[in-house]
Amino acid sequence: GAVVSQHPSRVICKSGTSVKIECRSLDFQATTMFWYRQFPKQSLMLMATSNEGSKATYEQGVEKDKFLINHASLTLSTLTVTSAHPEDSSFYICSARDLITGGEKLFFGSGTQLSVL
Amino acid sequence: AQSVTQLGSHVSVSEGALVLLRCNYSSSVPPYLFWYVQYPNQGLQLLLKYTTGATLVKGINGFEAEFKKSETSFHLTKPSAHMSDAAEYFCAVSEGNTPLVFGKGTRLSVIA
Numbered sequence: 001g002a003v004v005s006q007h008p009s010r011v012i013c014k015s016g017t018s019v020k021i022e023c024r025s026l027d028f029q030a031t032t033m034f035w036y037r038q039f040p041k042q043s044l045m046l047m048a049t050s051n052e053g054s055k056a057t058y059e060q061g062v063e064k065d066k067f068l069i070n071h072a073s074l075t076l077s078t079l080t081v082t083s084a085h086p087e088d089s090s091f092y093i094c095s096a097r098d099l100i101t102g103g104e105k106l107f108f109g110s111g112t113q114l115s116v117l
Numbered sequence: 118a119q120s121v122t123q124l125g126s127h128v129s130v131s132e133g134a135l136v137l138l139r140c141n142y143s144s145s146v147p148p149y150l151f152w153y154v155q156y157p158n159q160g161l162q163l164l165l166k167y168t169t170g171a172t173l174v175k176g177i178n179g180f181e182a183e184f185k186k187s188e189t190s191f192h193l194t195k196p197s198a199h200m201s202d203a204a205e206y207f208c209a210v211s212e213g214n215t216p217l218v219f220g221k222g223t224r225l226s227v228i229a
Contacts, residue, residue, distance in 0.1 A: 034160045038217060043151055046160040091216045095161075106155055106205065111216025 003027060004096050006109025013084055014117055021079045021112045023094030028107075030096035033077040035069060038091040038111070047092075050077045084116045119144045119210045123220035131228050136180075136195040138223050140208030143189065150191040151209040151217065152182055161207065167191065178202070203227045 003026040013019050023033055031052050036044040048069050050056040056069035066088075071077040077096075081088055094109040124139040142148055149168050153161040165176025172184040182193045191208060205224050209217040 036161070038211075043163045043166055044153070044161060044217065049160060093216055106161075106207070106222060108217075108219045113216070 004030075004094065004107045004109045006094050006112055008112060009110060010113045010115075012115045012117065015085055016083055018080055018082045019084055019114060021081075021092055021094075021114075023077045023079070023096065023109050025075045025096045025098075025107070028096075028098045029074040030077075030098065031074065032097040033071060034095045034097075034106075035067075035077075035079050036093045036095070038093055040091075044093065047079075081114065084114070086116045089114055089116045119148070119212060119215065119218045121208050121210050121218055121220035123206075123208050123223050125223055126221065127224045127226065129226040129228060130198045132200055133197050136193070136198045136202065136225065138193040138206050138208075138225065140182075140191045140193065140220060141189050142191060142208070142210045144210055144212055146212050149211040150182075150184060151211070152176065152180070152191070152193050153207045153209060153219075155205045155207065155222075157204070164193070164206075198225075198227045200227050200229065 005024045007022050033050045035047045038044050046059050047062045048056045048058045050069050050071040052071050052074050058064045068080040091111050093111045095106050120143040122141045151166045152164040154164050164180050165174045167174045167184045175181045180195045205222045207222045208220040211217045
């Protein structure tokens with residue numbers, strides 16, 4: 001079945017550095033990818049919707065200059081947390097929509113735990 | 118490791134009929150359980166969640182779910198389906214300090 005690969009699964013970085021998270025659809029084409037943030041013991045918060053070849057659409061309150069999203073191909077979207085601070089520590093989860101099945105089926109990455117020291 | 122099984126990738130009900138979407142989970146610790154809905158061309162929206170306390174959880178749009186530890190289930194129900202309920206529904210589990218693990222989703226169709 002369709003698989004979404006998300007890397008890294010865990011990253012620890014120093015405050016002020018940038019971290020890139022990759023989300024790949026391994027066996028399908030994903031025109032749309034969603035990036036979510038998850039705080040411990042809480043539900044997901046949609047950060048942005050990423051469409052291949054165009055600029056991402058950010059949710060209200062999400063800083064687009066801080067959370068850079070690139071969706072350059074039908075199988076890869078990246079989220080870069082720039083100048084990370086401890087408050088950016090969180091889980092980040094991507095999901096991808098399978099174009100072939102009519103665009104509505106959604107598959108999830110396994111998440112990235114970001115810890116900023 | 119946690120896991121979620123949603124029985125039935127597609128459920129079809131008549132308008133006004135009971136909606137029942139099944140979810141079974143596996144977790145080594147008391148779980149946090151969630152139901153999300155995805156409407157066409159939108160991201161996920163939280164319907165309801167169970168963390169601790171009352172096992173019957175009420176959510177938005179008339180949905181509710183009951184946590185049954187003995188059955189490791191968290192089925193989603195709604196007494197009377199509306200056309201607007203047609204969407205994809207995802208059950209998810211977390212152990213609190215772990216990323217959510219999602220089921221494969223159940224597409225709900227509502228027939229007039």
